[in-house]
Amino acid sequence: MGAGMGTASARPAHMSTAYDERVHSAASAQTRRARPSWPVALAVLLALVAGLLGAGAAPASADGTSADLTITGLDPATVRVPSEVTLSGTLTNTGPNRLAGATVRLWSARGPITNGDALSNALSAEQDVTSTPPVPGAEASATVADLDAGASAPYSLRASSEALGLMSASSAYLVGAMLVDAEGGLIASARTVITCPGEGGYQAATVAVLSSAPSLVPSTDDGAAGQAVLTDDHLAAEIAGGGRLDLIADLAEADDVSSLIDPLLWDELTAMSSGYQVRTGPGTTADGTGQAAAASFLDRLRRIAANGRSHRTLYGSPDVTAAAAAGRGELVGAAEDALPAAHPLAVLPLAVVTDGSSTSQAIVDLLDGVDPGLVLAPDLDADGEYYRVDDLAMLATHESIAQGSAGDGSDSDAQRAARLRAEQLVYSLSGSPAVDVVATADAARAELAGADGRARVTVDELTASQQPVTTSAQDTAPSSPTDRSGPERTARGDLGVYEELTGRGPGIDADALTLAAWSSSFPSDADADEYVRTALAPISQALSSGEVSVHISERLVIPDDDSALPVSVTNTMSVPVRVRIHFASDNPGRISIDDTDVLEIGAGESVTVRIAPRATSNGDVQMNAVVMTTGEHATELGPRSEFVVSANSSGRVAWVIIIASGIVLMAATALRVKQVRHERARAVEDAARGRRAAE
Structure with a gap:
């Protein structure tokens, strides 16, 4: 590399491919902070289109030859002085036939990449690797031993940094390996990025997020029932050696790494530590x-919370964007209120990570209500800019960082770490260090891989060193692909039905379970739904365990006005119930029947009550009866059963029960309560949507 590492070198004469032109055009563009003028932008676009038209994957072989090429090692990953670079990995014969006569070779695009746009274009565009200049050196290519179908073999290629064209400091370079057949036809390729930071190095900000998908079943008994119950044991796996949270904690313990800690994670670990x-x-x-x-x-x-670089999240890390989009913005305030003042994390400053629509007026208003010290927003201009949106401090973060690169075998640890270093370098060159929010094991490993020349800064240092860009909230509606309304309805529906039917609490905190269901730590809506259903499993099983049925004789004639009719009520459910029987008359002025008192019926038990019709004149009156719950919102438990009461001239009352079997007057199940409650909930939601639309 020689003297070339200190200053940018002139373009080598041999660089003439369309891709090389595209990289140089992109590399000469200004950074995101200073946007390129439209002629430069147009030139970059035209060059990119030309490159895309000329590039492509290897054509399918007539004999079905195919292979996977992965990159698992890059040594050194950062080049600051002239050195030998080794690229290693694995190739696998994925075709149906024996792979013979193939060669694996190094390739290099050679064009220095110095800004975020150029890096994004280089990683997303197809690369015609066979047209890149050959990399000189005896170890820059290797003949592959014949491989049977499905077999794999390691490879290792080596060349000097000068042979790879790594001639400019403060740049990143696209390099990789290609597998070609005996005629030079491409079989497979893979790419990665080498970083050349220069003597001055570069800065980056890293935020380790210590949060996990909720698994604790929130109890209302304050531990009186014994040990805490979790829906699964995934948290034990995440905190074990090499687990996701173990890796993120390793990162949080590194110098100058900022952290976000979810108080719900703290509480779940506390519960687990007691058995x-x-x-x-x-x-x-x-x-x-x-x-x-x-x-x-x-x-x-x-220890992490006390290191002076940590913040706390809202309790349970609710998805603020999804809650706002679904009209459930009150959950944001509920999450802040859920943290007791005496909680060990209550002293930490609050930071919120959004998932889009960060500058929407609706979200800005919600966040303003909980007064976070910092909002980390992936949808702001991703160059580390510090913004002031109304009264909120927002810092742009990077969504794509540490995700590897396009092409075959693009998701290895080595490639993710290389992508991370390159992106951090080129954004640092613009004066705004990249902010990487780390919540996955892959991203943590990429950050932990190390980077020669990188100096981390905390988010507090980053915001203190910049003047914020002032902007106003946007009059746009928040949108999100996430919707936890279904799990929330399940939680509130089943718990409400249980309490209404049994007259006692279910032992599960409905508000806490609902808040947990909206956590952004769940990978998907389906995972949130599974958590809620598992937490509610005993309740749901009890509600589906049987029915409440009423028995009466098919036809009774009451001999005098003071006689009462015996009615038997049976509960075949596995839990006690509290119900009453309601009677409705088409002509209550002639014949009526009072509702029964509240009937408390144990699991698997029956009770008998006596009811007395009251008649004031002769004739037939249509009536119906239904079993109802006794809660604040009394719900009919089943279809109404019709019958006729006949009063004769002597004042006697005759009953004619109009039913199919003549035995069971009505049978009620918890399903009916759930249906009615869902209908009520939908009506409330429709009304709320109508009000929002009118506003």
């Missing part, structure tokens, strides 16, 4: 496996 149960079925649990690990990890969190 806990994991739900294995609607009525069964097993001992959890992570008690000791939870206690140890909680100690790590205490």
